Amino acid sequence: MSDLEKKPFVLGLTGSIGMGKSATAAMFSARGVPVHDSDAAVHTLYGPGGAAAQAIGRAFPGTLTPEGGVDRPALREAVLGDAEKLRRLEAIVHPLVGAEARTFLARHADAPLVVLDIPLLFETGGQARCDAVLVVTAPPEVQRARVLARPGMTEAAFDAIRAKQMPDAEKRARADHVIDTSRGFAAAEAEVEALVAGLSAAGSAPAQ
Missing domain, CATH: 3.40.50.300 (P-loop containing nucleotide triphosphate hydrolases)
Structure with a gap:
């Protein structure tokens, strides 16, 4: 630039x-x-077909809904109180949210x-x-x-x-x-x- x-x-x-x-x-x-809402980005990533859903399902069996989205209460139960599992989850989700933010910034480069x-x-x-x-x-x-x-x-x-x-x-x-x-x-x-x-x-x- x-x-x-x-x-x-x-x-x-x-x-x-x-x-x-x-x-x-x-x-x-x-x-x-x-405004880029990272919580809304996570909601989309967790939904059926979302980029994070299948990776989370593989890492934490039993945490997907029948439709293929993330079952948030089940996921919360799976990682609650376990720092290593929480780190694994963050390693899946944070890079995807970061990529969403970069796309957002590129889309609004003229603002x-x-x-x-x-x-x-x-x-x-x-x-x-x-x-x-x-x-x-x-x-x-x-x-x-x-x-x-x-x-x-x-x-x-x-x-x-x-x-x-x-x-x-x-x-x-x-x-x-x-x-x-x-x-x-x-x-x-x-x-x-x-x-x-x-x-x-x-x-x-x-x-x-």
Whole structure:
């Protein structure tokens, strides 16, 4: 790429469970910013005919549905508490999600700003693909109340999910931008608006 060519500013968006990341991603989408949702990519990869499904079925027998998609509860049971099995699963899924993200970036090469929505961004090294990282946060008591209000969620499940995620304080320390969603929808909207304006300008500048 020559110095005169432009490329998108790539913003990594992350945050622990219950912090409001999905709502924040929707704010970027509403402003016309292309957003790659890694959770949605995994959902497709896990579906019947998905690129990950057959590989997972071979690695973890009994974890596919009759239709050929991944049986998520069965897979969760198969890897729960087993670090080696979890690493095997990640070795299948993470490269495929990374390939999806690269395709997304190529498809939106002319956009001034794009967002990579990655729940485990720091945990998987995804920040290496980003020009900056936005962490969405909220106080612990707000996070807990939001998560436990979800249907079927238990204290044990919440604690297990948090155990896999980098502590919120460490994420905030490593972030370039932070939005605290506990301050209300309007405040978050205003912060997203400012980021879109500023980072889009950066992405519109010639690449150095």
